[in-house]
Every structure is written in C-alpha cells, then in structure tokens.
Amino acid sequence: MSSYIRANVAALHAYTPGEQPRDADVIKLNTNENPYPPAPAVLEALPTLMPNALRMYPDPVCRSLRQTIAKVHDCEEENVFCGNGSDEILSLCIRAFVPNQGRIGYWEPSYSLYPVLANIADVGVEPLPLAADFSWPAIPRRYDVPLFFWTNPNAPTSLQCPVDVIADYADGSEGVVVVDEAYADFADTNALPLTREFANVLVTRSFSKSYSLAGVRLGYAIGPEPLISALFKIKDAYNVNAVTQRVGQLAMADQEYMHKNVRRIRATRERVSQRLTQMGWQVLPSQTNFLWARPAAQSASEWFEYLRAHKIYVRYFSGAAVREYVRITVGTDAEMDAFLKIIETAEAVS
C-alpha cells in the first residue's frame, strides 16, 4: 500500500458499474437504460449546435435548463440544482450536509454507490436493513443521521415505499433526507410534495432513465432554497457541460414524449412480469424500469451466466440479501421477447 494515498482511498472498494459491452448484438438489460431514443428535438439539435456553444464555457448555473425544470415541476429556479448525473449530486450532498465525524444512512439493499461515496468522503455509514421481503420496517426511534439517502422506488428491489413513511422519518429527523428518485417517472407517486412541506427534504432525479440520456450525464435536485444554495456553493465551477445543458433542456421540454416512452416501458414491464410469474418466477411488483425477480429453477447466478452465454446481459449481485435475484432492465418488446424465449426454451429442456 503506497503511503502517497490517503488511507480511506487506499482501503476503498470502488463502485462497480454494470458492464458496457462493445459487442453490438448483445441485448443489454443490465444498467436500466431506456431502450428508446431521446426526444426528437434532442436529435435535431445535436448537429446544429453552434461552434460558440463548444468554444465558450457553459453557463455555470444552468439557468435556462433550471428554468425549464422548474416550470415542469411547478417550483422556482432557486429550488433546482443540476449535476453531472444524479450521482454527482449525491456526492455533493455528503460534502454539504455531513460533518467530519458524521454518518450517512440508507436502506440495505439499495443503491450500492452510497457507501462508496461515504468512504471517499471519509464519513461513516449506518445502514438500516430492509425486511426479508424487501419492505421497509419501522425505523428505531433513536436512529438519526445527518444525511439519509432514501431510494424510492428502491433499486435493485423495484418496490415503492409509501411517501407518508418517508414524511414521518423526515418530520422527526434532525438531518437531511435525500429521496433518490432516479426511477420516479416509472412510478405511481413521488415525494416532490415533501420538498415544499419540509425544510430538510431534497428529491434527486435523473435524465438517464426516463429521458434516455444516460450518455450525457445529467441529474437534478429539487428542494428548499437553503439546501440548494449549499450545493451551489461547493460544486465545481462548470459541473454541467454546454451540450448536456442544451439537450437536457430540450428533453425536459418534451414531457409528452417522455411520458409516451414511460407508458410503453410500463406496459412491457407488466407483460414480462406476468409471463415470468406464469413460469414460476417470483417477480416483485415493479415501480421502475426494471424487474427484480427470483428464478424458479436454477439459481440466479446460473441464470445470469446462462443468459450471458446467449448474449443477454442482466445484472446479478452476490450479496447475502440479494443473491437469489436477478435485476432485469425492461427493454423494447422485441428485446424482452428474445429474453423470454431463452428462458422458455431453457425451462422446457430442464
């Protein structure tokens, strides 16, 4: 171990992103991307981006983009912060809200990036375990942390916690509650109303899933102005590049297109879920663009390998609480039919 490296960095287990295969004929159901293209206006704008938009620094505070987001969510520009993916905002939240000897909280299993971000920032973690069926047990009354990441709908389990439950925790907490809503556009409800009701609630959203823009890296937070201002104080000067600001604004402006794709994905989600259930798989009722499913025959890791051998990539996590499940991103109908066919054929043979 080199003494040049900070001890927490030397000891760090870095986050493992899902695989991005170069092979074009892989059906990629492993990183919860959207199978449909971004909004038409985005595709039209890209070739016409003025050279000046690239030559000059971008707007450091993303004003136009934030105005569009604020309009869609019926809030003020001062309530909106934009980041280089919602991941950047989660990281900034730790730096802004957790004191030196502080800890962050989150449910386990949830987004595996949180403990990595805590380790990078050299702050502690105090996760709360979900129940065996992945529901949310009561939080012990004495439990409180300066920052709690509440993934809702949860990943990788796909379930949605009732917003009242989050409100109850926020109401009694001395810390900030960040509701990580990367998948909220695929869900029936969301926690945005809490950001108006409570001084300590922020909601984070992503352009990577419902807006089909994972490649440009854009996320945003909505919340009370003092929390948003704290994020502005500590961000890098130009944290969102000019191309991303422009295409993000165009994507956000076309709500109809986004909702149309979300409806398609939800319909495919229900169809695939029913078919897997008929085949004896246990599929949790998803409120996201992925399914969390326990296979009927063979273990989850065997299915993962088998599908992979047939060029269908899903996500498998080996942790104790999650190793019996696979996470399957909802792709196009054709992709999901190919996925189902492999499973049906394998089940018929076994």
Ligand SMILES: Cc1ncc(COP(=O)(O)O)c(C=O)c1O
């Ligand atoms: C729960 C959760 N939050 C945040 C993110 C990151 O989103 P972004 O691409 O906006 O950084 C993901 C990505 O998979 C996620 O699953």
